[in-house]
Amino acid sequence: MSSDVPDSDVTPAAEVDRVRVENEMEQSYIDYAMSVIAGRALPDVRDGLKPVHRRILYAMHEMGVSSNTSHRKCSSIVGETMGDYHPHGDSPIYDTLVRMAQDFSMRYPLVDGQGNFGSMDGDPAAAMRYTEARMAPIAEEMLADIEKDTVDFQSNYDDRLTEPEVLPAKVPNLLINGSSGIAVGMSTNIPPHNFGEVVDAVVKLIDEPDCDVDDLVDTRDSRGNGTAGPIKGPDFPTGGTIVGREAVYSAYATGRGRVTVRAKYELERDEGRIVLTEIPFQENKARMVERIAEDVNEGKIEGVSDLRDESDRNGVRVVVELKRGANIDVVENQLKKHHFESTFGVINLALVDGQPKVLTLKETLEEYLAHRKEVVRRRSQYELAEAEDRAHILEGRLKALDQVDAVVDLIRNSEDRDAAKAALQGELDLEELDAEFEHLDAQTAFDFSGDQADHIVRMQLGSLTSMESAEIESEYEDLQAEIERLETILDDESELLAVIKEELQAMKAEYDDERRTNFVESDEITNEDLIPEEDVVVVITEDDYIKRMPVDRFDPQGRGGKGIIGADPKEGDRVSKVFRANTHDYLLSFTNQGQVYKLKTYEIPEMSRTARGKSAVNLIDLDDGEEITAVVNTDDFEPEESIAMVTRNGYVKRTNAEEFENILSTGIIAADLEEGDELVDVEVTDRTKDLVIATERGMTIRFDESEAREMGRNARGVGGIDLQGDDRVAGMVAADSEDDRCLLTVTRNGYGKRTRLSEYRRQSRYGKGLIDIKTDERNGPVSTVKAVGADDHLMIMSERGQIMRIRAGDVSEVGRNTKGVVVMKLEEGDRVASVDVVPESVDGEADRAEASDDGDEEEDQDEQ
Template identity: 75%
Template sequence: MSSDVPEPTDVDAARIDTARIEDEMEQSYIDYAMSVIAGRALPDVRDGLKPVHRRILYAMHEEGVTSGSSHRKSSSIVGETMGNFHPHGDSPIYDAMVRMAQDFSMRYPLVDGQGNFGSVDGDPPAAMRYTEARMAPIAEELLADIDMDTVDFSANYDDRLQEPDVLPAAFPNLLVNGSSGIAVGMSTNIPPHNLGEIIDATVELIENPDATVEDLMDHVKGPDFPTGANIVGHNAVHAAYKTGRGRIRVRAEYEVEERENGSDRIIITELPYQTNKARMVEKIADAVNDGSIEGIRDLRDESDRDGIRIVVELKQNAMAEVVKNQLLESFLEKTFGVINLALVDGQPQVLTLKETLRHYLDHRKEVVRRRSQYELNEKEDRAHILEGRLTALEHADDVVDIIQDAEDRDDAKAALQEAYDFSDDQVDHIVRMQLGSLTSMEAAEIEDEYEEVQARIERLETILGDEDELLAVIEEELLAIKDEYDDDRRTSFIEDTDEVTREDLIAEEDVVVVVTEQDYVKRMPVSQFDAQNRGGKGIIGGDIKEGDRVSKVFRANTHDYLLCFTNQGQVYRLKTYEIPEMSRTARGKSAINLLDLDDGEEITAVVNTDDFEDEECLSMVTRDGYVKRTAASEFDNILSTGIIAAKLEDGDELVDVKVTNGSTDLLVATRDGMSIRFDEDEAREMGRNARGVRGIDLEGDDTVAGMVAVEDETEQDLLTVTENGYGKRTPLTEYRKQSRNGKGLVDIKTGDRNGGVTSVKAVGPTDHLIIMSEGGQIMRIRAADISGVGRNTMGVKVMELEGDDGVATVDVVPDANGDRPTETVEREK
């Protein structure tokens, strides 16, 4: 080190903090995520606006670009917003302003645009230098009374100006115009609604605070999209209002016309919300050209400024009903996924209809209270001045004499205060009074104004002192807005009258699905298997091909959609009834006829899609001990060729998948009898292409055998079954929670007698088990028949095996009290 560089002192060292880089990265990412959530992507429940929209409207308010002014160049508005309040790129600001001006995006546009602001065909808007805009009249209702201390203000990005934290919002804009956005780890998708319906529901909540969601739905029929169309059924809407989440089917408005020449045509006049019309027409044309849809002779888009009109001309012998159903299946119906997520006190929350309106009312009460207090202070100040002037008029001659006798204005003020006990403000006004104000007419006007001010003060004090009066003011103002801006509903409801499908013709029943290593698959009714005593041999469950062996068995319902995960980290979607039903002794059908599997690709885990909601995750574990969680919503759209579920290192394989909800523990078990339990949050949520994090530290050549999602440790035991047919039940409470990536605790003793662990399951006392051997023997036993013992024991004989046969897999059959999630446990190869 150079002699010119001073040695660090103790003071310098004391200023250095030591931190783990992963902790610092984690905290930094959390800070970033919260900044995106609160400062960019999610709307505030109070005014229904994201920061960029709020800043655009406030910038227009400050510049006087109101509905009564002339239109202003969009570039000017964007520049003011960017320079004063929103220090980001001009493009996202302009994009946000454009959307507020599009009548096909906003149910009640907040910006009155002039020029090309895009189209329902996906045409982009003109550059901001060519378009002009101003506030729409209804937008001014969001800003009404903002100058009366109704909301809090904060410094802008450079501390030069003040901007509102939220707008006063005289109507519930979040529900009226809806919102959509993607944050970090969460998203929101709130549909627009009819203004009159939402205000009626708000009034209902004011008059009846105990109103239920069902009561509010007497007023709010459902979303009201700006593009009209039809909502299919009511159940999904009710679920969305009661839970904050739902999947609403929206169908185009169309009619089938019979023509004199015998051919029919389908005329489409309204499209589902956020449908790109031009792209949809193009896709229909492509489907006709490649033969996916038959019977269409011509396709024309005759839309104009008056509305949408797409004409589908059918061939002479085409069946209109068939073509219509084909169009509905692929093009004319969309699903709107409702996620009513908004910021409440700066924190993201999924809200029901009632919670959303309740938070809005709380905000509005605060606004009206602060406005009333602000006006009361002004009126009291004015009354004080008027009292002084009335006193001066009452003693006008003496006041004039005092002022005339004074040497200057200050002496006059002092003499008046000594004579009549005026305040400083009162005496300032008195000495500035003109002689003309001493006339009897002027005096009468002051007395009338004083009486009006006193009456207003009394009214404001009543509002501030009585919440019922305050709520009455809110109700009156809401109804006034309804009278001004309410319009007819655009979106209608139609009953869900789906055509009969193959699924309707298949009996709904629980089945056992058997899969072999060489991917032969079949299903058999669960009812074929009666419960036996522990230690039996079972019965023949399949004629296994020489060199093949059973790899897994699982229970499902014939109408279930299954996600089939493979050892290579791919996932496929399959309907249970598509698996051929065969007898117990049948070999099965090659899975390659059902799924597009590659060479060497084997199904290792199956999850029933009926088991999870959008907010839940799929937790995965690999043979080498890596664990990761991925949002279940990422598996909504799965191609016939499959999609990637997890990225695997060379030589690693996907072993098990469980559905988790963010509040469960994961228990990973190994083939050599070790186990580790940790909070699922320790494996952070990742995308489908991620590898995951280390869940357990494996010793030697040990590998993962399976995983259990621990939901209720007091009601369930951990069932462990080994390849030689031994097993045990142990209370889950004996497996203490640790940090992930540890070596864990001993679960079961393995060795020559037991063999390696094949399967782990969470079981209840009334559950039944389906156990299948590699050679095709299958038996059903009661979980309670397997001894309950502690950890680090050998267990008891569960299934009698012959020769070199071994246990392949175990699955749980629901107890008589209700369904349990389908879980698949595969044999470790």
């Protein structure tokens, strides 16, 4: 290709290397990554600072903005830092300055801020032109002795100035303030600690170099087992409580761990509220309150009536007011599980000799101690050199004072200062001097050094007094002692370590404070642990409203009563199901569409008798038109048992109970129904039972359950009873051959009877069955059937929400093919919705109630 540029103007490359592009990209990326790692994101293990923190503090030091000066505008500090040391944007520099001034971000703030520096609600700091800052006293300890050649300096970005590669760090900043940052392919997250505990750990390491992590960490449990090391664990600026010690120990022993931090709160039981006083570290308080409010509004947290943030400059105070009757322990557990706890992932990653390294607690302390040994050694060398120089000068002054007359004459008669200095250094022969020096004896020839001579010729006459002479001698003696001390420090490492130890203990006395973060043993408590075990009545409506009420809220009544209000369905809705359960039971809720859901009884909201209930869709994922028709308690399951199901159209199927152990939150299929059919009832069997199926027209059939073989969940089943006309199945019970209980049959119009199960002879599956009860106009169709003992109690619910509890023995025991007696007196238009049994073993002996309506006695006659 031709070029318009003359050949003479083209400078060929001196050398051209051919490289593979992937190799060049890899090396360039590694260079970039290391630049980010070492130059921005990770702290140095020695002073615990990243370059931007270090440069801000050094810029303030150079500006003279110390803890005992007035505050300076942050814009000025940021400008000096950016212009001289940190050639990046002003925003990240100011953000770093702000964080170093926040007492909720740093355990021991390095900057003393004045103005709005943000809040733990996530509010940003005011603009830098409005805020002011100066170094905190502890920051001056980070820079102490920096002028004594204690650390190496490097050129700044434009070679105009120099900056320290690391600060002397008289305080163990990496551990007391922690650090966090994200580099390329790695991150660090070091928690803050208590000043006194860290100092004690360094001192212990000095005294016992061979100690291990076990000796440095307090691993004692609630019983006092374990070692009592100086470091109890992280100490966060916002306080809180660390749950368990195992994760803390793991983090110290390996450099990595996950520490659970819990908010600190108080239970004010008398006032019915929970008061939050401390939040986990790095948690946004305002966002936490918002999330709690969202969960309350969505029904995930029940029993909360009000939520207020009353925090001010005096501290955090978030008040959770509870509804009357709410279980404060349950609400506490819900808040603790979802909002009051957070995880602090410890990654103890720092730069060691410029390379990133994950460190154990002991390694971190050893690196800091090695840094302090180097600093104290270099400082001692610097101070020794200064002391020796000063002692040399004082030696000259003392020697001059011993020959003061001769020295004064020599200086007075010298031509100029240089001549006097030369004479004092012995560079002139006194015998060759003029006659005016003849009175000086040759033995008084001087041999002062150049520094001594220079100092002597500059001495003032006032320093020749006897008092000044005594002071010089005293100072010289002190210097000799100091020189001896410094030489000992440099020659004996134990003396050097003693200096470090003394300085650390002095700073502990100055800066140590009480721990803010406490410990509690791991206390995994579920809501179930906090819910008292009690038997409850669960009511469900056709529109899928659900609630629970204690069984003992309903006193037994006599047969034929109206009952009391048990629910208040909305207009157009009706009660469809009532059943008894224990608050700790796991319930399998079978729906009319053949689905099954798993539900814990205590998750159903407890409400008053007159309450409508809560929509079941908040608890289980029901489809449109889907309603719960049967409930089975999984606590009754055994490995050899089956789940027997019957549909409205008379199909029956059995499925191994183990297939219902793992149920998704969205439910699983229990039976495959044909169009127009629906699941009616479910029973748990042990493969030795008889199934008794009852129809709405009063027919029953009893057959061995083995005639309906076990099938998978997706099967439809087999015919259980041959329904006639428009008859449909009403329910099913399971009984064995020796069962001495009765079959309770209750009709929609409130009539019912008990008949011995032995009167229902066993037949073959899919027969027409036998007549159980007459379903004429008075009785109406059969609503439900149950197997009951005479001392069992019945919970009978009407569609309009009336509920009545009676003793099963109060319902007359008669034969088959009878009409029965009044069980519950219903208002016009109301019908029996559901019946459930409270077994004698659960309820115990109850006093038998008197009959409430003597007018029904004539109904007690059996009608064949």
